[in-house]
Amino acid sequence: xxxxxxxxxxxxxSLLISAPLSAAPVSNNPIxxxxxxxxxxxxxxxxxxxxxxxxxSDRAAVIATATADANGIATTSLAKGSYQCLTSAxxxxxxxxxxxxxxxxxxxxKVWLNKAAAMSGRLLDSSGKPLGGFRMLVDRLFSTTxxxxxxxxxxxxxxxxxxxRLEQAGWVLEKSYYPQPGVGETKQLGDMVVRRAATV
Numbered sequence: 001x002x003x004x005x006x007x008x009x010x011x012x013x014s015l016l017i018s019a020p021l022s023a024a025p026v027s028n029n030p031i032x033x034x035x036x037x038x039x040x041x042x043x044x045x046x047x048x049x050x051x052x053x054x055x056x057s058d059r060a061a062v063i064a065t066a067t068a069d070a071n072g073i074a075t076t077s078l079a080k081g082s083y084q085c086l087t088s089a090x091x092x093x094x095x096x097x098x099x100x101x102x103x104x105x106x107x108x109x110k111v112w113l114n115k116a117a118a119m120s121g122r123l124l125d126s127s128g129k130p131l132g133g134f135r136m137l138v139d140r141l142f143s144t145t146x147x148x149x150x151x152x153x154x155x156x157x158x159x160x161x162x163x164x165r166l167e168q169a170g171w172v173l174e175k176s177y178y179p180q181p182g183v184g185e186t187k188q189l190g191d192m193v194v195r196r197a198a199t200v
Contacts, residue, residue, distance in 0.1 A: 030077035033099065033107045037072045037087055040112040041183075045072025049089035049113065056082040056098060078107075086141070087111045093158035093183075096141070117181035119162070120153040121189030122146075126174075131194055137165045159183040172197045 037049035049068040053076065054060040066074035068089075080101050088094040092113040099107060119138075123131040123146050130150030137143050138154050139162055146152045154162075164177040174193040181187035 030079050031101060031104065031106060033066075033076050033078050033101075034109075035066070035068075035074045035085070035087070036108075036110045037068045037074065037089065038110060038112050039092075040114045043112075045070075046089045046092065046113060047072060049074065049087060049092075051076075051111075052086045053078060053083050053099075054086070056084050060084070085111075087113065088156060089113055091116055092156070093117055094142075094156050095158050096139070114159045115184040116155060117157045117159045117183065117185050117187070118153060118155045119157065119164070119179050119181055119187040119189060120151065121192050123150040123152070123166070123194050124191050126193060126195055131171075134171065134194070135167045137167050138162050140165070143167070157181060159185070164189075166194060168194075170197050171195070 035051055037046045037051070038044065039046055045068070047068055047070045049072065051066045051074050052062045053064040054062055064076045064078065066076040068074040078099070078101050080103055083099045083101070085097045085099055086094055087097070093116045095111055095113055097111060099109070101107060123134050125131055130148070132146050132148040132150055134146045135143055136146065136152050138157065142154060144152050144154060159182050161178050161180040164179060166173045171194050174195055177189065177192070179187045179189060
């Protein structure tokens with residue numbers, strides 16, 4: 001009998017030791033998010049800057065927006081999850097950052113914007129004919145269509161490398177492009193040759 005009591009005591013003790021300590025439950029309620037938007041050049045706040053919050057996928061819909069006050073502070077509330085934030089302001093490049101809301105009581109962060117950069121170019125076929133009406137993408141976020149002369153332009157970009165793609169059924173760029181405009185620079189990409197995609 002004493003042996004049975006000892007075995008039961010050991011079993012109960014081992015269960016207590018191996019059981020996880022109870023923690024406060026993680027709330028799924030939205031939590032406050034505060035983002036301060038600053039100029040990378042002056043470190044001063046940028047009033048009127050806007051922030052779009054999207055789920056963390058390239059083409060997710062906007063689920064919340066916030067506008068910076070006179071102190072450059074924008075606030076909103078987000079439920080638990082991962083988000084991409086697109087921050088923009090007049091004359092400044094658009095910056096994409098990521099937020100991870102994992103149940104913490106509050107998120108506070110800062111975003112610095114540079115003077116807007118831009119890039120432009122012209123699409124031609126292999127014979128040199130301009131290609132109008134072709135859709136171009138930057139970073140799988142921003143799109144534009146070439147005009148009748150094959151020209152395109154992207155404004156309000158951040159000063160960094162950008163993934164430039166052609167999104168036109170049956171056509172591909174002859175080479176890949178990853179232009180890196182500087183702060184306030186308009187990067188001229190010149191003529192870009194496009195050819196028919198190979199069929200399998």
